[in-house]
Amino acid sequence: RTRVIAVANQKGGVGKTTTVINLAACLAQTGKKILVVDLDPQSNATSGFGLDPEDGASVYRALIEDEPLADRVRPTAIRNVEIVPSELDLAGAEVDVARMEGYLQRFRSILRPFLEANGYDFVLVDCPPSLGILTMNALTAADAMLIPIQCEYYALEGLSVVTRLIRQMHESGANPGLELEGIVLTMYDARTRLATEVVEEVRRHFGEQVFQTVVPRNVRVSEAPSFGKPVVLHDRRSSGARAYRALAKEFLKRHANR
Amino acid sequence: RTRVIAVANQKGGVGKTTTVINLAACLAQTGKKILVVDLDPQSNATSGFGLDPEDGASVYRALIEDEPLADRVRPTAIRNVEIVPSELDLAGAEVDVARMEGYLQRFRSILRPFLEANGYDFVLVDCPPSLGILTMNALTAADAMLIPIQCEYYALEGLSVVTRLIRQMHESGANPGLELEGIVLTMYDARTRLATEVVEEVRRHFGEQVFQTVVPRNVRVSEAPSFGKPVVLHDRRSSGARAYRALAKEFLKRHANR
Ligand SMILES: Nc1ncnc2c1ncn2[C@@H]1O[C@H](COP(=O)(O)OP(=O)(O)OP(=O)(O)O)[C@@H](O)[C@H]1O
């Protein structure tokens, strides 16, 4: 069975897209079949794989008019990674979907049937930096939520909101089975005391739920999108690439014991 | 007359909150009276001034039930800076306000009368990282939009969306007078070629609309919120503080010629 993971955090710029792109690429290199869904109207995951946003190709019309998802899947340059790209109109989906019956279940109702007919191991959904309709749709459709956290002060404040969200999904019945896949610490800068304090604080609160792998701040990571490639392909020896490979290994180990 | 400036960019983590806090503090030090409005449910601007989010104190109930804004203004530790704080419920405003008559004008209709009766020089509105109802309300109420841009690749992609927004505000009649206050380049890391490329590209496209002052990436800036203070007070000699003081000077020079 395909495991659907929503990569979400309402705090902006914490590494959601970077984690989706690089985790997808690393999992694919181990032979796993990956589908990435870009639910962010900014379409950074789409361009991070070297594709252009494509009018009509995003989930937008599938959410609004029940058009099949299968027509929207595009190959990427990476074997075993396919993507449903984003488009600008997706921003309009927030208002349009909000007015529909069962508006939280729209994405789940188009994704689940599609997955029955296709053999992906994992689906990674890149969410926009908000807890609006698109992110809520991703969390309702997902088996688990992966939360990237920047090693910065504001990151700590947002954490309680995000974890409360999982409880809300359970209590409201929107997705009683939603798990926490884990918390990934990103953009760690060893030269600052603040970064170490954030890591210690997050580990103290969340223990085992925090991945051991910490992704360092590394300029090769921020350069990679300008080449339309994940950093694990742009510069495989960089500290950022090594960290994402280690994260993928740790991620798979958690699933090996399933 | 008070000038209302919405600090907005749907790209997350680009320095919107940091720019609001430090520009407000620097303008206040020159004697200007500043009101900050925290329109982001994450309430980073609120905590960046050392305040706690306060249930019932945000614009939320003012937007929904026409309660006066005056009861929601709080002093900060900085002379000449007051703030309308945020609260968690503000996230619910997106859906509630969307269902109201004239939902884009809600914030304008409560802010403008309030400003008539109070003598602020500038209002700085901190927007969430999205182009949802809260940001659209801020842009409808504002005289101008200030756009922070991170010196990173994804920042370039988002720029065309944000500037298209001003045209949309004009063409739709929502705010025909909305100006571009300027574009501020933030988190510039001189050690990377990418940062220089982004600066050159943005200046090539937007010329004079880009502030000369570029804010460098500086750890003292990211430490400041953990002390509940703007960097210009936390460490006034840091490169981040010097840059925000220079930005405020440049900002005021633009208005001296008005
Ligand atoms: N480990 C890292 N080292 C250096 N730069 C990084 C790292 N991870 C991400 N970045 C850069 O930081 C910026 C923010 O990352 P990214 O866009 O992945 O975050 P996001 O959470 O998806 O943002 P948004 O909230 O806008 O969707 C990008 O410019 C990215 O290239």
Ligand SMILES: Nc1ncnc2c1ncn2[C@@H]1O[C@H](COP(=O)(O)OP(=O)(O)OP(=O)(O)O)[C@@H](O)[C@H]1O
């Ligand atoms: N010049 C700088 N140097 C170093 N760190 C910075 C700088 N400016 C901002 N930061 C840090 O980068 C992170 C993002 O900045 P900030 O929160 O101001 O961005 P934002 O655009 O308001 O984010 P959001 O989209 O979530 O509202 C914060 O942790 C902040 O402390």
Ligand SMILES: [Mg+2]
């Ligand atoms: Mg993203």
Ligand SMILES: [Mg+2]
């Ligand atoms: Mg902010």
